Amino acid sequence: GNELRLGVRVAPLREGRVLVLAEDRTEARRLEEIRRDFTANVSHELKTPIGALSLLAETVTEAADEPETVRHFASQMGREARRLGELVQDLIELSRLQRANALMAPELISVDQVVDEAIDRMQVEAMSRNVQLVLGGTTGLEVFGDPTMLTAAVRNLLDNAVRYSRPYSRVAVGVSYAAESHEVRIAVVDQGSGIAREHQDRVFERFYRGDEARSRETGGSGLGLAIVKHVVADHGGRVELWSTAGTGSTFTIVLPEAQITDVAPMADVETH
Numbered sequence: 001g002n003e004l005r006l007g008v009r010v011a012p013l014r015e016g017r018v019l020v021l022a023e024d025r026t027e028a029r030r031l032e033e034i035r036r037d038f039t040a041n042v043s044h045e046l047k048t049p050i051g052a053l054s055l056l057a058e059t060v061t062e063a064a065d066e067p068e069t070v071r072h073f074a075s076q077m078g079r080e081a082r083r084l085g086e087l088v089q090d091l092i093e094l095s096r097l098q099r100a101n102a103l104m105a106p107e108l109i110s111v112d113q114v115v116d117e118a119i120d121r122m123q124v125e126a127m128s129r130n131v132q133l134v135l136g137g138t139t140g141l142e143v144f145g146d147p148t149m150l151t152a153a154v155r156n157l158l159d160n161a162v163r164y165s166r167p168y169s170r171v172a173v174g175v176s177y178a179a180e181s182h183e184v185r186i187a188v189v190d191q192g193s194g195i196a197r198e199h200q201d202r203v204f205e206r207f208y209r210g211d212e213a214r215s216r217e218t219g220g221s222g223l224g225l226a227i228v229k230h231v232v233a234d235h236g237g238r239v240e241l242w243s244t245a246g247t248g249s250t251f252t253i254v255l256p257e258a259q260i261t262d263v264a265p266m267a268d269v270e271t272h
């Protein structure tokens, strides 16, 4: 059986206020299981580019007197090495997130600032692919959490949106507020290749990659959306996906709005 276990965590905020967080401990157990089969997955994923690299090295050595061939295989080696680098980078990020107590000291964060920073870091890549990044106005909305992790999550969505976009298309980021549910929504909208319905649930799995993505020449480890899902879940939120193959995708990070409740000071307890 999978009974629900709740825990409560109290985090101090400024001005003597505290934040009380209810946690679902079944999530902790699920993460433990994920950690267990993680090693098997990782070694499998590392073996592929390493195998390719040593095969290519052999080929280059044998073709030493044919400059054209050497050039061709050397550039393939470069590509495999970059892929390996990205994979390792994503693995480091994911394992950092999977550490217990990753969100031990949540801060009050400006959502506008998180989005601005993520866009800033994507600008060069977007320009090199002739994709225009468009941002709506500022909102003044705030959430609780880890600014570095949230920025990484938004950046990962932008990274995908840009990579799966056609040149001369747009990627739009919009922040909005759902008053009924007190939720902050960060939507990343692209006009790219889109995701067929049958893949839409699976894209959030670790190492899952679309057919097109797998055969593509540049980038991607299949970990990006797993990281996004993980970060957002840690913040008590969820990720929504709306997409039509051939038309584009909208990934929306939905987070609870930061609400500060004043807590009455505790009575002094005498301890003799």
Ligand code: ADP
Pocket (backbone or CB within 6 Å): 160, 161, 164, 190, 192, 193, 194, 195, 203, 204, 208, 209, 210, 211, 212, 213, 214, 219, 220, 221, 222, 223, 224, 225, 226, 249
């Ligand atoms: P990857 O490194 O392959 O991009 P992700 O976990 O970020 O890994 O994404 C998993 C898969 O989801 C991708 O391989 C791709 O098929 C699909 N995908 C993700 N984002 C988009 C997008 N904005 N447009 C189209 N397909 C996407």
